[in-house]
Amino acid sequence: MTTTLHDPTVRTLLDELFTEAARDDQRPERHLPDDSQGRADALADVYMPISEAGGRLLYALVRAIRPAHVVEFGTSYGISTLYLAAAVKDNGVGHVYGSELSATKVTAARTSLAMAGLADRVTILEGDARETLAAVPGPIGLLLLDGWKELSLPVLHLLEPRLASGALVVADDITMPSMRDYLDHVRDPANGYLGVEFPVEDGMEISCRV
Known part of the structure; x- marks a missing residue:
């Protein structure tokens, strides 16, 4: 069985995006x-991607649970989105909803998805995720939190009523101090999650909505 991740166009595109993202540390401080919104505009040229291993993990999770709706907070240049979109395409079911503040990054992500032949699998919503994600359909089977870290918990609270039973919530960059409140929430059994640090x-923190 083949996977869209092995398609030459998709593989080349991901390699190019990861190569450009590797230059993040070389970009001037500002x-x-x-x-x-101001931070998003100031960092419009910074990729801030998930790792390649993290992308493969996301692909595998989506393939395994076959969610009808996947939601991504923090699309950036669309590297993680490509993995998510490839998975729903290979499942033959599902749609990805992304949210991104930077207009520059929204345009770039949409261009990459079109180049990969995956644009019909994704809707990228431009603006504040606390507003743009308020109307995404449920049930949500997988939620990726990879935007501004202090907003991870507010976005989770916004979407919790639409999480399917057994939904997976994946948060990236959990070693950052600004993720503390989020981790306290999902690691407290009283809040209805069971998770593991990857x-x-x-x-990454992978939490199952139990």
Whole structure:
């Protein structure tokens, strides 16, 4: 059985995106505003991607649980989105809804998805995720949280009523101090999750809605 991830066009595109993302540390430092939109605009050229191992993990999770709806907070240049979209395509069912503040990144992500032949599998919503994701359909089978870290918990709270029983919530960069409140929430059994930390780069937390 083949996978879309092995398609030469998709593989080449991912390689190019990861190569460009590897230059993030070389990009000039700049003053960052306090507000989310200002930060997004100031960092419009910074990729901030998941790792390749994290992408393969996302692909495998979506293939395994076959969710009808996948939601991504923090699309950026669309690297993680490509993995999610490839998985729903190979499942033959499902749709990905992404949210991104930067207009530059929205355009770039949509272009990459079109180049990969996956544009029909994804809807990218431009703007504040606390507003754009308010109307995405449920039940949500997989939620990826990879936007501004201090907003991970508010976005989760927004979408919790639409999480399917057994839904997976994946949070990236959990070693960052700003993820503390989020981790406290999903690691408290009283809040209805059972999870595990996955050791990939800055860490992923995979939580099952039980």
